[in-house]
Amino acid sequence: MDLYEQSELAGAVVSNRAVFRPVRTNLAEDGAPTDELAAHLAARGRGGAGLVVGPAEMLVDGSASGPSYVDAYDPDVVPALAETVEAVHDTGSSIIGQLTHPGAEATGDAEMRAQRAPAAQPSTATYEMPTPMADDDLDALQESFVDAAENLVEAGFDGVELAAGPYAVLRQFLSPKFNTRDDEYGGDWESRARFVDETLAAVQSAVDVPVGLHLSLAELEYGGYEFEDVPDLLGALSGFDYLSCTVGTAATFAQTHAGVGAQAPGLPDAVATAADCVDVPVMGRAAYTDEETAEQLLDAGAEFVSFTRQLLADEASVRKWKNGERATRSIQSNQKCLEGVYGHAHGGHVECVVNPRTGRETELAPASDLPSAGLPQRVLVVGGGPAGMRFATLASRRGHDVTLREVRDELGGQLTLAAQGPLEPFSRAREDLEADLRDSAVTVELGTEVTTDDVDEEWDSVVVATGAPPSTTEHREFAGEVIDALDVLAGEADDELADAEDLLLLDENRWVITMQTGLDLAARGDLEIATADHYPGFRTEQPNLPGFVAGLQAQGATVTGNHDVDDVHEDGTVTLRNTLTGETVTRDPDAVVYAGRRSADESLYLKLADQRENVYRIGDAVSPRKLDRAYYDAEKLARRL
Ligand SMILES: Cc1cc2nc3c(=O)[nH]c(=O)nc-3n(C[C@H](O)[C@H](O)[C@H](O)COP(=O)(O)O)c2cc1C
Ligand code: SF4
Structure with a gap:
């Protein structure tokens, strides 16, 4: 089966087998999709996805609220939904709406219920x-699914999908963990599936478009159903x-959207089992789906493949792959997509580290369509890290005559250091930035330091992208010796750490x-991590945190939370101060490593800014x-110069 061939979904023709799955965007307003949300989805259609499933989080009743939810149950929202549908249809792609009710996986507090x-x-x-649903609640919920499905059909959606994945009451009915009812809707597989089957039947008889089921093949939670249950699950x-x-x-979103440092569930085998169990088309996804895993999924029996983060990273991936071109790859950072809508940064909207246009489709044109600069300039870029590389490529595409100088003999800056161990997928960013640069007309001069004397008037503009050196301890004035964490990662502290056990x-x-x-460090000896926060790496993207914590636990690292470093003494002992009580404790390790700020x-910037415009x-x-700011700064400046 070929990803790019025309296909059919329950009688409807779809231009290929690539699907953009719903992502929570936080781009809805008052329960209605905004123009930004429509543009976000349409961009993926224009980029080649034959089918778009979205917007995500379309509710069948007021069981949740906020900018991530679309009130599909509200007839007043139908006109805005129709505009979203039209935006996607205009690209030649089809669009299916997914309906959900979050059940136990959301709180009712926002709606005073x-x-x-x-x-x-x-x-x-x-x-x-x-609160357990009573019989009346079940009837009302089923009617809600029907009413909302009718609204979607009225808005012009090509199909309706009922959500039984994460954040979905329908999956909770199927689950032995969440469904402990003792009526006819609880008990064995058949009983737990009864409410889902009845709801599917009710929606099927109310609408004349394909009705799909979005289903978790395993819950990955203790007490929930597992991959080995797929035949029973689908049999019911x-x-x-x-x-x-x-x-x-x-x-379980650390595994569901496997990012850096996460244990990824092996989905293609489960998709193959599912495809054997049903006689309808299957849409497959992997823990992280790219062109290569798409092939595996098609081989496993899927007829369609869902992509999410790859199409956030490069909305035109499908079109580019089909034409044999290179697409910018997602680096599985989960840094601006998931973190933007679920994590510490919650309150923002969906974005992407390597694609500043994502979530800003109405504001920023695709990087491939940038208008030529009105006044082409000779531009000197100082620094070949991600910001410098990205800026140079885009500015050159706009017609500027760009030279990039890097003091080291290689490009990449701190990305090279970052892209190791669990962060290895970050190397895709460096490779893609370098490849873009190579494909551009930029003159790259490696091993070339730039001082103020080198910057004469021949340059119309100078862009300083010199980055930040390793962390500084100057503000702490430690008397004793500390090793910089970045030196550990760069392999430059091996001698100092050779005999250290504690x-x-x-x-x-x-x-x-x-x-x-x-x-x-935990792989080298007995490690204690002291942090002023409750746990280390407090600002690590939440979807990535569990993987790192599990890795540290597995290696026996201990954590002392709420303890800031007071001093590292000349004799190597360390005083830690309890941030809550002020009490101090002393440690006497063999080596002290400091992960600080930079x-x-x-x-160079300050000197140049003083002497020229x-x-x-x-x-x-x-x-x-x-990293996302490096891309974003570069993008903004390259677009405006
Ligand atoms: C920012 C973000 C939000 C998501 N929100 C939803 C959602 O609301 N509903 C849903 O069914 N899946 C959601 N997903 C899951 C994706 O549809 C997809 O299954 C997952 O990202 C794995 O696929 P990928 O490796 O192609 O990214 C979301 C994914 C991301 C990255
Ligand atoms: S933010 Fe990171 S994980 Fe999310 S789509 Fe972009 S590159 Fe991929």
């Missing part, structure tokens, strides 16, 4: 004890025109550098931040 679920079995993703279910496979629950890692970085260094390397700085040279 109790959250209803199959049973009083809570999800670890929330703090609320759900009926009445759907296609099966969309997913995995997990709301509490290791103390001081976490002032509060992010993934601590976790990465921790994993490295300061921008801004000296048109000097800009981007990325960590502004302030050491995360």
Whole structure:
């Protein structure tokens, strides 16, 4: 089966077998999809996905609220939904709407109501004890699915999908963990599937478009159903025109959307089992789906393949692959997509580290369609890290005559250091940035330091992307010796660590550098991590955190939370201060490693800005931040110059 061939889904023609799955975007407003949300979905259609499933989180009743939810039950929302459908149809792609009710996997507090679920079995993703649904609730829920499905059909959707994946009451009915009812809707597989089957039948008889089921093939939670249950699970279910496979629950998103450092469930085998169990088309997904895993899924018996993060990273992936071109790859960072809508950064909207246009489709044109610069300039870029490379490529595409100088003999900057161990997928970013640069007309000069004397008037603009050097301990004025975490990661501290058995890692970085260094050190000796937060790497993207914590636990690392470093003494002992009580404790490790903060390397920028006009700085040279800011700064400047 070929990913790019025209296909058919329950009688409807679809231009190929590539599907953009729903992602929670936080781009809805007052329960209605916004123009931004429509543009976000349409961009994936224009980029080649034959089918778009979305918007995500379309509710059948008011069981949740916020900018991630679309009130599909509300007839007033139909016109906005129709505009979304039209935007996708205009690209030549089809669109199916997914309906859900989050049950025990959301809280009811926002709506001043109790959250209803199959049973009083809570999800670890929330703090609320759900109220078991009474018979009236079941009737009302079924009617809600029907009413909402009718709204979708009225809005012009090509199909309707009922959600029984993460965040879905229908999956909770199927689950031995969440459904402990003792009426005809609880008990064995047949009884637990009864409510889902009845709801599918009710929707089928109300609408004349394909009705699909989006189903977790395993819950991955203790007490839930497992991959080995797929034959029983699917044996009990009926009445759907296609099966969309997913995995997990709301509490397992570290595995569900496998990012860096996560244990990824092996989905292709489960998809193959599912395809054997049903006689309708199957949409497959892997733990992380790219062109290669798409082939595996098609070989496993799937007729369609769902992509999510890859199409956030490059909306035109499908079109490019089909034409034999290179697409920018997702780096599985989960940093701006999942973190943007679920994690610490919750409150933002969906974005992507390597594609600043994602979530800003109405504001930023595709990088491939940038208009030529009105006044082409000679531009000098100083620094070949991600910000410098990205800027240089885009500015050159716009017609500027760009030269990039890098003091080292290789490109990549801190990305090279970051892209190891669990963060190895980050190397895709470096490779893709380098490949884009190679394909551009930029002149690259490696091993070339730039001082103020080198910057004469021949350059119309100078862009300083000099990054940030390793972390500084100057503000702590430690008397004793500390090893910088970045030196550990660079392999430059091996001699100092050679005989050290008891290791103390001081976490002032509060992010993934601590976790990465921790994993490295825990493999060398007995490691204690001291942090002023409750746990180390506190600001690590939440979807990635469980994988790192599990790795540290597996290697026996211990954590002392709420303890800031007071001093590292000349004799090597360390005083830690309890941030809550002020009491101190002393440690006497063989080596102290410090994961700290970094300061921008801004000296060149400040000097140049003093002596000439048109000097800009981007990325960590502004302030050491995360990778997404390097891309974003570069993109913004390249578009405006
Ligand atoms: C930011 C983000 C939000 C998501 N929200 C939803 C959602 O609301 N409903 C859903 O069924 N899946 C959601 N997913 C899951 C994806 O549809 C997909 O199954 C998952 O990302 C794995 O596929 P991938 O490796 O192609 O990214 C979301 C994924 C991401 C990255
Ligand atoms: S933010 Fe990271 S994981 Fe998410 S789509 Fe972009 S590159 Fe992929």
